Amino acid sequence: xxxxxxxxxxxxxxxxxxxxxxxxxxxxxxxxxxxxxxxxxxxxxxxxxxxxxxxxxxxxxxxxxxxxxxxxxxxxxxxxxxxxxxxxxxxxxxxxxxxxxxxxxxxxxxxxxxxxxxxxxxxxxxxxxxxxxxxxxxxxxxxxxxxxxxxxxxxxxxxxxxxxxxxxxxxxxxxxxxxxxxxxxxxxxxxxxxxx
Amino acid sequence: xxxxxxxxxxxxxxxxxxxxxxxxxxxxxxxxxxxxxxxxxxxxxxxxxxxxxxxxxxxxxxxxxxxxxxxxxxxxxxxxxxxxxxxxxxxxxxxxxxxxxxxxxxxxxxxxxxxxxxxxxxxxxxxxxxxxxxxxxxxxxxxxxxxxxxxxxxxxxxxxxxxxxxxxxxxxxxxxxxxxxxxxxxxxxxxxxxxx
Numbered sequence: 001x002x003x004x005x006x007x008x009x010x011x012x013x014x015x016x017x018x019x020x021x022x023x024x025x026x027x028x029x030x031x032x033x034x035x036x037x038x039x040x041x042x043x044x045x046x047x048x049x050x051x052x053x054x055x056x057x058x059x060x061x062x063x064x065x066x067x068x069x070x071x072x073x074x075x076x077x078x079x080x081x082x083x084x085x086x087x088x089x090x091x092x093x094x095x096x097x098x099x100x101x102x103x104x105x106x107x108x109x110x111x112x113x114x115x116x117x118x119x120x121x122x123x124x125x126x127x128x129x130x131x132x133x134x135x136x137x138x139x140x141x142x143x144x145x146x147x148x149x150x151x152x153x154x155x156x157x158x159x160x161x162x163x164x165x166x167x168x169x170x171x172x173x174x175x176x177x178x179x180x181x182x183x184x185x186x187x188x189x190x191x192x193x194x195x196x
Numbered sequence: 197x198x199x200x201x202x203x204x205x206x207x208x209x210x211x212x213x214x215x216x217x218x219x220x221x222x223x224x225x226x227x228x229x230x231x232x233x234x235x236x237x238x239x240x241x242x243x244x245x246x247x248x249x250x251x252x253x254x255x256x257x258x259x260x261x262x263x264x265x266x267x268x269x270x271x272x273x274x275x276x277x278x279x280x281x282x283x284x285x286x287x288x289x290x291x292x293x294x295x296x297x298x299x300x301x302x303x304x305x306x307x308x309x310x311x312x313x314x315x316x317x318x319x320x321x322x323x324x325x326x327x328x329x330x331x332x333x334x335x336x337x338x339x340x341x342x343x344x345x346x347x348x349x350x351x352x353x354x355x356x357x358x359x360x361x362x363x364x365x366x367x368x369x370x371x372x373x374x375x376x377x378x379x380x381x382x383x384x385x386x387x388x389x390x391x392x
Contacts, residue, residue: 002287003260005241005248012238015230016223027212029284031245032258034211039246042208043239045201049227050235052201062228064199088225091198 006032058128060104060121062087070101077101079134083125083153085141093139100137103128108145109152115145117152126156135163142169142187202228254324256300256317258283272297275330279321279349281337289335296333299324304341305348311341313348322352331359338365338383 080100140146276296336342
């Protein structure tokens with residue numbers, strides 16, 4: 001058996017996504033090999049994260065300031081708002097070269113879990129969408145909850161006469177067609193585009 | 197781009213074995229979702245590890261006390277010493293049901309890296325091996341450095357008239373013969389046992 005202080009750290013590592021007992025053990029033993037200074041820095045970075053990170057007053061993105069870098073960037077198109085469920089989705093979408101701004105819902109509507117529109121950042125989105133906004137892109141997850149949320153937002157935003165679009169569904173690039181599940185294939189078929 | 201405090205923590209996680217940029221990112225974002233209390237505990241456990249862990253005065257195993265649990269256990273056979281390179285090897289060997297004690301070299305002899313017998317815990321091993329020790333089991337790794345170390349120890353321990361044995365080399369259980377590398381097959385052939 002490992003000493004208690006190692007067992008405790010192994011438990012901490014096991015709380016990270018996809019980390020099992022064996023991996024957590026390797027991480028803890030690696031920590032043991034590090035200099036005291038390096039471990040102190042690690043611990044400090046952990047604490048700093050929780051202390052310094054806040055949510056952007058405008059879009060709900062994670063930031064160290066009052067407003068996130070994207071909302072503060074005047075070179076971006078503030079008339080296009082892309083709606084995502086989680087802040088981490090922004091970092092994925094940024095790789096596409098998208099130059100509009102975002103709105104982080106911080107969840108999705110789920111009647112089953114009792115999560116209603118007012119419980120996530122939908123009111124703040126509706127406040128943001130005025131005559132200056134040209135398009136709202138719905139980029140919620142292609143899951144039951146994400147679809148429900150997109151449907152709900154689509155309905156009320158259209159009532160406000162805002163142009164609403166939705167990320168395309170279909171076959172993921174680089175995969176084989178026969179690996180795609182039925183629902184994806186149905187979506188790919190429905191969303192098929194004409195060859196010109 | 198992520199805020200600086202997240203980037204710093206991502207770097208910390210990347211220093212763990214087998215953790216790439218993507219995994220480190222997932223870990224850091226998971227930390228962000230945790231309660232402040234839980235993260236404080238994680239940081240404290242990291243610091244505690246370095247503060248509390250010491251090396252057993254007798255065998256060099258990691259421990260929180262002066263002597264490790266294994267050396268302090270009178271029900272074990274202190275006349276049999278199993279020599280390993282690293283403390284973590286002990287936790288692997290404990291699963292075999294071995295009831296002797298251990299000696300952690302904390303490395304292996306490597307002329308290429310300038311690591312000589314006196315640089316690792318070999319002098320303390322030789323001090324331990326007296327007339328009360330019945331057998332020394334060499335369980336160094338089956339690598340160039342581990343083999344060199346085993347050869348060296350075997351020679352000087354035999355000069356002391358101590359019985360010396362070495363863990364068997366051969367085919368790993370549960371694998372296919374054709375997956376084994378040539379060196380393993382040669383060792384398995386050399387070490388073949390008679391069927392009775």
